[in-house]
Amino acid sequence: MSASSVVVGIDVAKAHVDVAVLGAVLDARRFDNRAEGHSALIAALKPLAVALVVMEATGGYEAELACALQAAGLPVAVVNPRQAREFARSMGLLAKTDTVDARMLAEFAAVLRRRDDLARLLRPLPDAQQQWLAALVTRRRQLLTMLAAERQRLQITPRGLHPSIQAIIAAIQAQLDHIETQMVAHVREHFGQLDALLQSASGIGPVASATLLAALPELGRLNRRAIATLAGVAPMANDSGSSKGRRRIQGGRFEVRRVLYMATLTASRRNPVIKAFYERLRAAGKLPKVALVACMRKLLTILNAMVRTRQPWNPALHHT
Numbered sequence: 088m089s090a091s092s093v094v095v096g097i098d099v100a101k102a103h104v105d106v107a108v109l110g111a112v113l114d115a116r117r118f119d120n121r122a123e124g125h126s127a128l129i130a131a132l133k134p135l136a137v138a139l140v141v142m143e144a145t146g147g148y149e150a151e152l153a154c155a156l157q158a159a160g161l162p163v164a165v166v167n168p169r170q171a172r173e174f175a176r177s178m179g180l181l182a183k184t185d186t187v188d189a190r191m192l193a194e195f196a197a198v199l200r201r202r203d204d205l206a207r208l209l210r211p212l213p214d215a216q217q218q219w220l221a222a223l224v225t226r227r228r229q230l231l232t233m234l235a236a237e238r239q240r241l242q243i244t245p246r247g248l249h250p251s252i253q254a255i256i257a258a259i260q261a262q263l264d265h266i267e268t269q270m271v272a273h274v275r276e277h278f279g280q281l282d283a284l285l286q287s288a289s290g291i292g293p294v295a296s297a298t299l300l301a302a303l304p305e306l307g308r309l310n311r312r313a314i315a316t317l318a319g320v321a322p323m324a325n326d327s328g329s330s331k332g333r334r335r336i337q338g339g340r341f342e343v344r345r346v347l348y349m350a351t352l353t354a355s356r357r358n359p360v361i362k363a364f365y366e367r368l369r370a371a372g373k374l375p376k377v378a379l380v381a382c383m384r385k386l387l388t389i390l391n392a393m394v395r396t397r398q399p400w401n402p403a404l405h406h407t
Contacts, residue, residue, distance in 0.1 A: 092109075092110045092138060092197075092200070093108065093109070093110035093111045093135045093136055093137050093138055094108070094109050094110060094137070094138055094139050094140075094141070094193055094196035094197045094200055095107070095108050095109075095132060095137055095139070095140040095141070095193060095196060096108075096109075096140075096141050096142070096188075096189045096190060096191065096192025096193030096194070096195065096196055097140060097141070097142040097149075097152070097189060097192065098142070098143070098185045098186075098188040098189040098192060099120065099142055099143065099145045099148050099149040099152065100120065100145075100148065100185065101120065101148050102119070102120055103117050103118065103119055103120050103124070104117070104118050104119075104120050104124070104128070104142075104152060105117050105185040105186055105188070105189040106118065106128065106189055107186070107189035107190040107192065107193040108132075108135065108193065109193045109194070109196070109197055110135075111135045113131055113132075113135070114131070115127070115131060116186070116189075120148065120151075120152065122151075122155075125151065125152050125155040125156075126155075128152075128156075129155060129156065129159045129161070132156075132161060133159065137161055137162070138162070138200050139162050139163075139164060139196045139199060139200045139205070140156055140161050140162065140163045140164070140196065141163075141164050141165075141166060141171075141192045141193070141195055141196035141199065142163070142164075142165055142166070142192065143165070143166055143167075143168045143171050143188075143192065144165050144166070144167060144168060145168070149165060150218075153165055153210075154212065154213060154218070157210075157212040158212060162209055163209065163210070164196070164199060164205075164208040164209055164210075165210065166192075166195070166208070167338070171188075171191065171192060171195060174191065174194075174195050174198075175188075175191045178191070178194065204313065206309075207305075207309060207313045207316070207317060210304065210305070211304045211305065211308070213304060216273070216277040216278070217300070217301065217304060219273065220270070220273055220274065220277070220278070220297060220300060220301040221301040221302065223266060223269055223270040223273060223297070223301075224270065224297055224298050224301040224302065224342070226266050227263065227266050227267060227270060227294075228342065230259055230262055230263045230266060231263065233259050234256065234259045234260065234263065237252055237255050237256045237259065238256065240252055241253070241256070267293075267294070270293075270294075270297050271293050271297070274293070274296065274297050274300065278300050281296075281300060281394065282296050282297075282300065283399075284393055284394065284397065284398075284399055285299060285300075285390060285393070285394070287393075287399035287400040288354075288358065288386070288389065288390060288393070288400040289353075289354060289357050289358035289359075289361075289400070290350045290351060290353040290354025290355075290357065290358045290361065290386065291350050291354075291390070292350070292353075294346065295346045295347070295349070295350040298342060298343065298346040299343065299346070299347075299390070302340055302342050302343050303317070303318065303340065303343050305317060306390065306391055306394050307391055307393075307394030307395040308395070309391070311388040311391060311392075314387060314388070314391045315384050315387060315388065316338075316339065317339060317340065317343075318339050318340060318343045318344055318347060318387055319336055319338050319339015319340060319341065319343070319344045320336050320339065320344060320347065320380060320383045320384045320387060321336065321339075321384065322334035322335065322336060322380075336380060344383075347383050347386065347387060348379070348383060350386065351379060351382045351383045351386050352379070354382065354386055355379065355382055358386075359402055360389075360402055361382050361385065361386055364381070364382055364385055365378050365379065365382050368381055368382075
């Protein structure tokens with residue numbers, strides 16, 4: 088294996104990370120998951136001419152390390168844990184330890200490195216402003232989840248306890264309003280041009296724009312098929328022999344897909360291009376949900392082109 092084929096798998100835990108390297112020798116195999124450990128790992132990997140580093144998304148514990156490796160010039164792919172686990176099973180790796188997982192991720196990196204669409208898996212390096220925006224978007228989603236849970240409890244709780252739940256609902260709503268105000272202000276200050284560009288499309292509001300900017304930084308950098316796959320709105324084939332199964336969407340970034348769904352619901356009523364496309368699909372016999380998903384894909388494709396060309400919404404360019 089040549090130096091250009093060196094790949095790295097990193098299993099991330101809260102306190103430490105385990106590292107496996109294929110194609111070269113690495114003396115240390117475990118590093119602290121904090122700034123000092125990240126610096127030590129980067130110093131160890133720099134001389135190896137690493138072609139790809141793969142780690143799993145672990146709810147945020149991987150974020151600082153991924154950014155540090157990217158800032159050092161190392162190509163990093165953060166993969167879905169389910170995909171990594173399915174790869175391990177396909178390789179017959181049923182045991183699960185930190186060392187085994189790191190080795191498995193290195194094997195996965197060796198496979199991914201040979202893909203023609205590897206660039207799709209490499210997230211752009213987020214700057215401090217984008218990281219803060221992502222944190223605000225995540226916190227807003229968490230507050231919405233808590234708010235929905237408390238409202239559900241209100242329906243099944245004795246009336247004597249309603250004041251307690253209503254107080255919590257009021258507190259969560261106040262925090263939600265505060266976070267949304269911060270989010271909108273941050274977007275206007277640091278992403279004002281892109282935000283105005285996205286919101287020029289009917290159906291895209293402040294929340295949808297902020298979510299796309301935070302969770303889909305590849306927007307405008309990939310082709311329409313790659314961006315649809317990344318967002319999880321590309322239909323996947325389900326054929327075998329002479330059998331032709333129904334295409335379904337799957338995978339992708341759920342937070343992007345969720346906000347895109349809500350934006351498309353609005354666009355299918357108010358955006359003349361998306362509305363006409365939706366009505367044409369329904370007239371052709373497509374089910375409402377199938378037509379809506381197709382509209383999600385069309386809206387995302389248009390937004391991708393708008394960001395790439397830095398041109399605002401122009402209905403004349405998108406009529407079919």
